[in-house]
Amino acid sequence: MTSLAPLKLGLTGSIGMGKSTVAAMFAAEGVPVFDADAEVHRLQGPDGALLPAIEAAFPGMTGGQGVDRAALGARVFSDAAALEALEAIVHPAVAALREAFLTRHAAAPLVVLDIPLLFERSGSAQVDRVAVVSAAPAVQRARVLARPGMTTEKFEAIVGKQLPDSEKRARADFVIPTDVPLETTRAEVARVIACLRTPIGR
Numbered sequence: 001m002t003s004l005a006p007l008k009l010g011l012t013g014s015i016g017m018g019k020s021t022v023a024a025m026f027a028a029e030g031v032p033v034f035d036a037d038a039e040v041h042r043l044q045g046p047d048g049a050l051l052p053a054i055e056a057a058f059p060g061m062t063g064g065q066g067v068d069r070a071a072l073g074a075r076v077f078s079d080a081a082a083l084e085a086l087e088a089i090v091h092p093a094v095a096a097l098r099e100a101f102l103t104r105h106a107a108a109p110l111v112v113l114d115i116p117l118l119f120e121r122s123g124s125a126q127v128d129r130v131a132v133v134s135a136a137p138a139v140q141r142a143r144v145l146a147r148p149g150m151t152t153e154k155f156e157a158i159v160g161k162q163l164p165d166s167e168k169r170a171r172a173d174f175v176i177p178t179d180v181p182l183e184t185t186r187a188e189v190a191r192v193i194a195c196l197r198t199p200i201g202r
């Protein structure tokens with residue numbers, strides 16, 4: 001009997017739209033989730049596998065606690081070439097971890113790949129369906145600017161590097177609203193799972 005590979009749902013959305021929160025809702029429903037951002041934090045954290053390569057490319061940006069995220073963010077979000085150099089170090093490592101995750105969960109009917117830059121780095125070709133988490137711009141802005149160390153300049157630099165939310169919504173199979181009560185978002189997550197678990201949804 002041929003084993004069906006998992007249906008791969010890409011989960012994406014711009015900064016502060018609610019990817020991590022919605023990914024946790026899928027996980028709570030028993031769906032295996034690959035969290036690319038969490039893997040990047042591990043790779044860049046204390047004893048992270050990428051620290052030597054990042055220190056070589058960006059001297060002084062790592063220490064006992066791993067990458068100095070604020071300093072490296074300030075360095076790369078205002079310099080396209082520097083961001084490209086950092087991505088060239090990080091993205092292949094994340095891709096290898098993503099393949100290991102898919103192998104580990106080969107028998108699951110459905111898996112979620114939480115990838116912030118799914119559309120920006122043509123990752124959508126590697127998934128079967130795409131769900132975009134989305135909220136009104138004012139809600140997104142308020143959430144992100146409330147974060148410690150975040151500035152308007154950094155927020156706008158990051159948003160400027162990400163595909164507009166309207167474009168992501170237009171390209172998505174599912175749009176999961178996050179500027180609504182958590183229960184409403186959770187119900188939408190359950191609906192997406194139910195849809196993808198039926199043969200028609202596949």
Ligand SMILES: CC(C)(COP(=O)(O)OP(=O)(O)OC[C@H]1O[C@@H](n2cnc3c(N)ncnc32)[C@H](O)[C@@H]1O)[C@@H](O)C(=O)NCCC(=O)NCCS
Binds near residue numbers: 087
């Ligand atoms: C530069 C770094 C150290 C800054 O860390 P910091 O904790 O300050 O920001 P954080 O990682 O939480 O990202 C903040 C926001 O920027 C977005 N973002 C991160 N990297 C990028 C990128 N290369 N292009 C566009 N947006 C990005 C994230 O999706 C998030 O919405 C970090 O963002 C990083 O290493 N980025 C490069 C790797 C990458 O592309 N990661 C995102 C996809 S896996």
Ligand SMILES: Nc1ncnc2c1ncn2[C@@H]1O[C@H](COP(=O)(O)OP(=O)(O)OP(=O)(O)O)[C@@H](O)[C@H]1O
Binds near residue numbers: 013018019020180
């Ligand atoms: N209905 C909702 N669904 C999801 N998040 C919500 C909702 N209502 C409020 N929030 C809040 O919005 C914030 C979303 O932040 P979260 O870290 O999930 O976004 P993100 O897209 O992962 O951000 P980043 O791209 O910076 O990693 C959280 O603080 C969450 O509690």
